[in-house]
Amino acid sequence: MHDRPSTGGTMTAAEPAHVDAAENRRRWQALGVGLVAAFMTLLDVSIVNVAVPSIDRALHASPSDLQWVLSGYALTFGLVLVPAGRFGDARGRRNAFVFGIALFTLTSALAGLATSPQWLVVARLLQGAAAGVVNPQVTGVIQQLFRGPERARPFGLLGATIGISTAVGPLLGGMLIAIGGEEHGWRWVFFVNVPVGIVAVILGWRLLPGRPAGASRHRFDPVGVLLLGVGVVLVLLPLVQEQQWRTPWKWALIPAGLAVLAAFGLWERRYARRGEPLFDLRLFTFRSYTLGSLIALIYFGGFTAIFFIFTLYLQNGLGYSPLVAGLAITPFALGSAAASALGGRIVNRFGRPLVAIGLLAVVVGLVATVIALHLAPHAPAPWVTAGPLLIAGIGSGLVIAPNQTLTLAQVPVPQSGSGAGMLQTGQRIGTAAGIAAVGSLFFSSLADSRGNWTTAFEHSLLLATGIIALALVAAMVDILRSRNHAEH
Template sequence: MSTAGTPRPADASGPTDDRRRWQALGVGLVAAFMTLLDVSIVNVAVPSMDRALGASPSDLQWVLSGYALTFGLVLVSAGRFGDARGRRSAFVFGIALFTVASALAGLATSPAWLIAARLLQGAAAGVVNPQVSGLIQELFRGPERGRPFGLLGATIGVSTAVGPLLGGLLIAIGGEEHGWRWVFFVNIPVGVVAVVLGWRLLPSRPAQPRDSRRLDLVGVLLLGIGVLLVLLPLVQQDWRTPTKWLLVPAGLVALAGFGAWERWYARHRDPLFDLRLFGFRSYALGALIALVYFGGFTAIFFIFTLYLQNGLGYSALVAGLAITPFALGSAVASALGGRIVDRFGRPLVAVGLLTVVIGLVTVVVVLDLAPGDAAVPWLTAAPLLLAGLGSGLVIAPNQTLTLAQVPIPQAGSGAGMLQTGQRIGSAAGIAAVGSVFFSSLATSDGDFSFAFRHSLLLAAGVIALALVAALLDVAVGRRADAAGRHPG
């Protein structure tokens, strides 16, 4: 489809081989889980890496943040490549590269080696993930997308929340000295199987005109520079100089240049990303909700892990178990949310966001009233379960609604831009909430409970901003419906 005209919503027809498409989806979800898991699973392995490799704080920061950086850099370009050249080729290449990078990370003998492997691993993850969302757009139509997007939402929520638990288990099994290597090695057998099954089950290259398969290299460069400049000061917390924040406006200028270029390029050929997708209210507000929500959502696990391990002295395994109620709630509610989102629409997302805020505020109240810091994992289990249930009603339904009107030939790039916003939101949220955590720790003479409660309130406030955006979408939608029922 040429994008010289106005984008149209995807049609309602669907493929006939029902069993094969669900098998293909299963392969995609496993790959998404594996790549998203590596965002958080490494956090609990940092002390082991430090001891084994003699890494500096700056090295460890790059191990953690380099993955997120390269992940966010390639999402839109990889999504567009899948749209133009076929999702199967992009998916298999991404998983193969991720598997090799995981092996290299596990074999690392120096901090520089490990950092390089993590950068490569993050880029491979960025190639894989937009293919999964695009695959759902391609294989499923209309209301039937609710269930697969629900499963994808559960995958996103659970992989993020359960990472510390699996990391703690692998370190406990492999030992403090070399257990961190198994955090990477565990990806190898899964990756090999995903490559084989992905090549067999995913649909091959779509039949598109040769001109529509050209890649917008100038757009790739401008978007890459813009995202890099915005993300770099956010993910590099060890850069203490305030001048690093000058990179953010420079990145915004590059992104503005990207927008201007894409508008011009779309008059002649298929652009890297069709900006007219933001003309759909569902896409524009959905992308905004995702960006802001991930700013609060991802930061929760970062500060909770610091609180439990560094502040209270719990093991990596116990810290991971403490976050499990959130993961369980998210898994259950995501599956349900995907099934009912077409019935309730954006109000379902608003209810989910409100539930997350209530759950997080309850955690703060419980810790404030609790005598001392004893039994924190037990005290926070119920409110974290509640917050997880709310999160499950946010991620999957919001993704379904956001991508509902995206045309299939743009499914990968549309999903890539959505996920780029999520990565930027995650980096900004961890930077802001983490700064409040450490500054509160400094002003309270090392009171980890005080620091955690204050930073968690900030995370809840960020999620409340996403709630405002969801309520705005609900209000605008109802006004439009009323105008449609009573024209004139």
């Protein structure tokens, strides 16, 4: 692997170019539209968590239905990321973006109008697929409109969007339910996307770049699409259905999925000899891309699981309302927002050590959260955890945005959509695996401790912290290797 892009061939990243004032204003406006769309689609990963009790009462949904409402979105989201990214690379990001946002807006309305659990599940599956179409286009737009070091700031803003949308979802969900009422407030969790989506469609068509002149007109790789889709589904299904499928045979799907993904890699290498592959495996020759993707996969395994178990702990265990449960996570979101903006500006100066510092801060903040709850078991949990979660949020802001900047810095523009899609697919797999593992420990600890919610939360939070510590180890190994290479 190497750290610098090659100077020849198709794998060369574009160099910075002069941009006049009007064009500069237009590209920042295009970025703004993309960030709003990314926020909206990523928000729906977590915002529905606090609405589950209301959905249960309104639609009389079974536990399996509720699980599919939550996890079906993530499943189809991860399924279409790479093909959608490749489509945007080849046919223009504007077409893919507008189609994805239009579909997301329509399916959000359908979800809000649901009169049965089955209706809601189908709407969520389609909504997740639409989100998977949109997100690679946002990263691709940054790669296309910004060059070299100037990408740090827009990637910092995107990282802030990712971190804030995940953390603030329960708060916005709680507010909407409080405004709309316990019976119908959950519908506004979906309806709120509709006006925003309509505006995003209009502005996206006006501002995003169309198909570039001379873009390839090759046919898509149907075998690659099939192999990747089957592999991702086989890996994700037992993870998202971990609580519903009690049979141990479900875990056999994961090695089967990995085998299919290995076949996908072999096929893509063969296909690349005669055409444009769905995903260019040569991206993994860049150490920045490979290591950044690994860190993202591991970090999201611990990061997103925190909000899942914290919401359960506060609402079901301690009896707080959805609004208070959302407010309790706000310190993390605020810290993440502030640090993401800073991290995007300084990542080019500090590089991977900045990510390591962020990971260390997250680990320290989460361990401090466990200690605070243990030392003050009778104090209000939202107040006790506010300070430690603020530290963890600041650390998270120094992880997501800088790591994304470093990971995609060397990805050439013609592969930016599929490269970002593969990065986000890893994040979705990490998210599903982390929630399955941490959630499983949470429920087993709850049973073993005879309903002690604080003990269950502490044990599962320590597991999430351990997962994040693995990402810190990966970052430290890379830093040490880089220093040894520089010395020799």
